[in-house]
Amino acid sequence: MQLGVCYYPEHWPEDMWRDDARRMAEAGIARVRIGEFAWSRIEPEQGIHDWSWLDRAIDVLHEAGLKIILGTPTATPPKWLCDTMPDMFAVDADGRPRGFGSRRHYCFSHLGYRAEAARITCAMADRYGEHPAVVMWQTDNEYGCHHTVHSFSDSARTAFRHWLANRYGSVAALNTAWGNVFWSMEYRSFDEIELPNLTVTEANPAHWLAFRRFSSDQVISFDKMQIDILRERSHGRDIMHNAMGFFPDYDHHDLGKQLDVVMWDSYPLGFLEMFKFSDAEKHEYARQGHPDIAAFHHDLYRGCGKDGRWGVIEQQPGPVNWARHNPAPLPGMVRLWTLEAMAHGAELVSYFRWRQAPFAQEQMHAGLLRPDSEAAPGLGEAKQASADISAIGDIGTPVKEAALVFSYDAEWVTATQPQGEGLSALWAAFHSYTALRKLGLNVDIVPPGAPLAGYGLVVLPCLPVVPECLVSQLKDFPGQIIIGPRSGSKTEDLSIPPQLAPGTLAQIFPAKVMRSESLRPGTEHPGDGFTIRHWLDHLETPAEAELVSDDGTAACWKQGNVRYCTGWPEGALIENIVARAADDAGLATMALPEGMRVRKTSARTFVFNYLAAQQDIPSEIRGAPTIGERCLGPAAFAVFNTD
Numbered sequence: 001m002q003l004g005v006c007y008y009p010e011h012w013p014e015d016m017w018r019d020d021a022r023r024m025a026e027a028g029i030a031r032v033r034i035g036e037f038a039w040s041r042i043e044p045e046q047g048i049h050d051w052s053w054l055d056r057a058i059d060v061l062h063e064a065g066l067k068i069i070l071g072t073p074t075a076t077p078p079k080w081l082c083d084t085m086p087d088m089f090a091v092d093a094d095g096r097p098r099g100f101g102s103r104r105h106y107c108f109s110h111l112g113y114r115a116e117a118a119r120i121t122c123a124m125a126d127r128y129g130e131h132p133a134v135v136m137w138q139t140d141n142e143y144g145c146h147h148t149v150h151s152f153s154d155s156a157r158t159a160f161r162h163w164l165a166n167r168y169g170s171v172a173a174l175n176t177a178w179g180n181v182f183w184s185m186e187y188r189s190f191d192e193i194e195l196p197n198l199t200v201t202e203a204n205p206a207h208w209l210a211f212r213r214f215s216s217d218q219v220i221s222f223d224k225m226q227i228d229i230l231r232e233r234s235h236g237r238d239i240m241h242n243a244m245g246f247f248p249d250y251d252h253h254d255l256g257k258q259l260d261v262v263m264w265d266s267y268p269l270g271f272l273e274m275f276k277f278s279d280a281e282k283h284e285y286a287r288q289g290h291p292d293i294a295a296f297h298h299d300l301y302r303g304c305g306k307d308g309r310w311g312v313i314e315q316q317p318g319p320v321n322w323a324r325h326n327p328a329p330l331p332g333m334v335r336l337w338t339l340e341a342m343a344h345g346a347e348l349v350s351y352f353r354w355r356q357a358p359f360a361q362e363q364m365h366a367g368l369l370r371p372d373s374e375a376a377p378g379l380g381e382a383k384q385a386s387a388d389i390s391a392i393g394d395i396g397t398p399v400k401e402a403a404l405v406f407s408y409d410a411e412w413v414t415a416t417q418p419q420g421e422g423l424s425a426l427w428a429a430f431h432s433y434t435a436l437r438k439l440g441l442n443v444d445i446v447p448p449g450a451p452l453a454g455y456g457l458v459v460l461p462c463l464p465v466v467p468e469c470l471v472s473q474l475k476d477f478p479g480q481i482i483i484g485p486r487s488g489s490k491t492e493d494l495s496i497p498p499q500l501a502p503g504t505l506a507q508i509f510p511a512k513v514m515r516s517e518s519l520r521p522g523t524e525h526p527g528d529g530f531t532i533r534h535w536l537d538h539l540e541t542p543a544e545a546e547l548v549s550d551d552g553t554a555a556c557w558k559q560g561n562v563r564y565c566t567g568w569p570e571g572a573l574i575e576n577i578v579a580r581a582a583d584d585a586g587l588a589t590m591a592l593p594e595g596m597r598v599r600k601t602s603a604r605t606f607v608f609n610y611l612a613a614q615q616d617i618p619s620e621i622r623g624a625p626t627i628g629e630r631c632l633g634p635a636a637f638a639v640f641n642t643d
């Protein structure tokens with residue numbers, strides 16, 4: 001694994017560049033990402049390019065022995081460009097166009113903007129595609145950031161109609177698939193179909209699901225347009241894009257198929273603060289991040305990348321500026337996050353950013369250097385991490401234990417039709433992941449249809465639409481299987497299947513879901529060591545009720561190697577079920593102390609302590625660590641040779 005940093009030469013006087021490059025190399029940094037927001041400096045006026053500064057910046061970095069990841073600048077179309085086509089702005093769900101003055105203001109469906117994005121990508125690739133220092137490209141920056149996947153513009157409407165015509169063939173087929181006889185919603189031609197915003201009450205959920213799928217495809221085709229240009233003009237260079245945390249608005253499995261590497265932007269403290277964690281968790285982990293935030297995304301994006309190639313292109317180095325509260329990480333956390341990415345198989349961890357900018361939107365966001373160029377705490381930790389990486393050496397191959405099946409489409413179904421406030425397939429996956437990780441298990445998060453050979457346990461936390469290929473795979477799967485609620489409950493176009501839930505999954509688990517209900521807070525079914533919360537599937541099944549709540553409600557059914565979890569898969573309920581299944585699968589588990597996590601590869605076993613307190617490593621992990629101690633302080637880690 002290499003270390004990298006995100007750098008903005010255009011933010012600094014040129015006479016600082018050489019020293020910056022020298023200090024980067026000295027800190028053990030091998031790769032520098034540049035360029036992704038620099039359009040107004042590369043092309044200050046339409047058709048007038050100024051490459052000279054970027055030529056010199058690339059040369060300075062190159063001379064210091066650094067390799068470059070070059071970003072296409074399409075996330076920040078400059079003012080002159082927007083002025084030439086004022087309808088290129090994305091439009092929000094209330095029908096308001098996004099304005100100029102920050103970033104990501106374009107609409108993915110605007111053909112004029114696509115042409116401009118292609119033009120600047122060609123120009124950059126022609127200029128730097130064969131430069132010896134340029135080893136990788138980043139397309140755009142964080143597709144969808146600031147809620148920009150879904151645009152309700154005229155261009156989007158036109159493109160959506162084409163997309164629908166392509167998918168359904170005839171408007172009659174669409175009417176049937178969506179059930180448009182309901183409320184007299186039938187269309188006579190594709191040209192009559194609007195975007196699903198601005199309806200009086202909710203639009204047909206099939207309409208929304210189609211719009212979500214369409215919007216994702218627009219992101220993928222926008223990206224593909226850039227990839228085709230880069231592949232033609234920059235031979236042998238890898239192409240990646242930077243994904244975000246807890247962000248399901250486009251299908252990252254689709255994106256990963258066309259990239260060489262999937263990277264992501266890891267801001268554990270910002271994510272803890274901004275996403276659905278309890279106050280207790282926010283308090284406990286304020287300076288560390290919840291112990292599964294980074295690892296969940298490492299394992300998710302590894303499963304999105306072609307050949308499993310992935311990395312962290314932006315690593316939080318200190319306080320960020322964009323969360324509700326922005327604390328500093330505990331001393332040691334930057335080093336720990338870096339090593340944890342290594343343990344999960346990253347090929348790069350790159351810090352965001354080199355030096356804190358004293359101006360503009362992110363002036364309160366830490367870098368490895370302070371604005372006055374003195375070292376910020378992150379720099380020392382990056383240096384330590386660099387030494388650790390060399391000391392650890394080859395980590396071998398990951399140990400396969402549990403596969404967790406997640407699809408973006410599943411999340412779009414639950415987002416479109418939550419049925420109970422906040423219920424989300426993505427979060428069902430996260431909580432199931434936590435349950436597995438608390439037992440010390442390695443987890444691969446995979447799309448439906450990914451090979452399942454070698455796993456002891458497969459978990460489908462919540463998969464409303466089940467592709468046929470997955471059913472056939474599960475029929476032959478020799479290990480243990482857990483099916484979560486709502487799985488198999490919908491057809492491809494978001495109707496209830498004729499045989500009712502779990503639909504085709506009944507081929508591996510004989511059951512019919514007679515009724516589903518969501519449970520308001522306080523309406524719960526406690527049992528011995530678990531509680532049914534948020535959701536309840538009532539099953540008719542010959543299976544055995546393995547977990548039954550105090551009032552006689554089945555929480556888990558079991559038949560053969562398959563279990564069905566009737567309540568929402570989180571907390572003690574899914575922990576209980578996962579522990580039983582892991583046991584039946586013969587997987588070696590351990591009861592890890594609060595906030596401690598383990599990652600095993602053929603050569604090394606890594607242990608991370610996310611708790612702000614000292615804790616002992618459990619006895620199941622034997623021997624003396626080669627790095628760290630058996631008693632881990634706050635934000636500390638240890639590395640063992642795997643026996």
Ligand code: GAL
Nearest residue numbers: 141142145265267320352365
């Ligand atoms: C990311 C983004 C960066 C920077 C960073 C700040 O979302 O890609 O450009 O804004 O956040 O944390």
